[in-house]
Amino acid sequence: MTFARRPLMAGNWKMYKTQAEAVAYAGAFAPLVAGVDDRDILLCAPFTDLAALVGETSGTNVMIAAQTMHYAPEGAFTGEISAAMLSEVGVDAVVLGHSERRQYFAETDAALAQKLRVALDSGLLAVLCCGETDDERVAGRTEEKLGRQIDQDLAVVGADELERLAIAYEPIWAIGTGKTATPEMAQETVAFVRSRVRANLGAAADKVRILYGGSVKAANIDVLMAQPDIDGVLVGGASLEPAEFARIVRFVTAA
Numbered sequence: 001m002t003f004a005r006r007p008l009m010a011g012n013w014k015m016y017k018t019q020a021e022a023v024a025y026a027g028a029f030a031p032l033v034a035g036v037d038d039r040d041i042l043l044c045a046p047f048t049d050l051a052a053l054v055g056e057t058s059g060t061n062v063m064i065a066a067q068t069m070h071y072a073p074e075g076a077f078t079g080e081i082s083a084a085m086l087s088e089v090g091v092d093a094v095v096l097g098h099s100e101r102r103q104y105f106a107e108t109d110a111a112l113a114q115k116l117r118v119a120l121d122s123g124l125l126a127v128l129c130c131g132e133t134d135d136e137r138v139a140g141r142t143e144e145k146l147g148r149q150i151d152q153d154l155a156v157v158g159a160d161e162l163e164r165l166a167i168a169y170e171p172i173w174a175i176g177t178g179k180t181a182t183p184e185m186a187q188e189t190v191a192f193v194r195s196r197v198r199a200n201l202g203a204a205a206d207k208v209r210i211l212y213g214g215s216v217k218a219a220n221i222d223v224l225m226a227q228p229d230i231d232g233v234l235v236g237g238a239s240l241e242p243a244e245f246a247r248i249v250r251f252v253t254a255a
């Protein structure tokens with residue numbers, strides 16, 4: 001399975017939507033994006049929605065992702081889910097290292113390196129998140145923070161595997177705040193992330209998809225997707241409503 005920088009448009013529902021709500025969403029959303037075949041579409045949903053969503057979107061162009069997983073194949077890890085459990089229900093992808101997971105659930109770069117390895121070995125498309133806080137940006141430490149996350153999280157990834165993962169650059173100060181990075185700032189930082197991947201893994205860095213996330217909405221998607229290094233988006237709040245997210249998926253840039 002390779003993706004080679006097709007735009008990846010991912011909606012992160014966080015802890016929203018019961019199974020019934022998820023199925024109703026998918027029933028409304030899939031027709032709105034039918035025929036969109038030049039970009040990948042991903043819904044990242046709570047664990048309890050996944051099996052129903054896989055069934056509801058079967059035969060459509062909508063892929064389904066979990067929002068986290070454990071690196072162990074099984075074990076005494078109460079509340080956790082393994083890659084095999086996700087694969088069994090037919091999930092396509094998994095989000096790793098979302099800033100909310102890092103902040104509230106103490107997810108570490110060491111654990112993320114293991115999770116990334118397991119996701120790739122399991123055939124899941126991995127969407128690895130990274131990003132700086134407001135304080136880090138103001139202090140001029142954005143590149144230091146992102147560089148460390150990239151170096152450590154990708155420590156056991158090979159250059160030939162970069163096509164099977166995506167990196168979501170999400171400035172923490174822009175998540176759920178309504179404050180979007182300017183397109184220029186998003187481009188500049190995404191380009192830095194790519195340069196750091198290149199420093200670690202060479203020219204194959206041109207094959208990794210790098211997404212922007214942080215208060216993306218229908219009103220700003222077109223200008224964000226016009227940036228040369230931005231290969232897609234990870235969208236929280238604006239993905240909760242089918243018509244809004246469908247417009248995001250159907251972004252248009254000048255030819």
Ligand code: PEP
Binds near residue numbers: 175176238
């Ligand atoms: C997210 O959940 O990753 C996110 C970027 O949220 P929002 O779009 O609501 O800022």
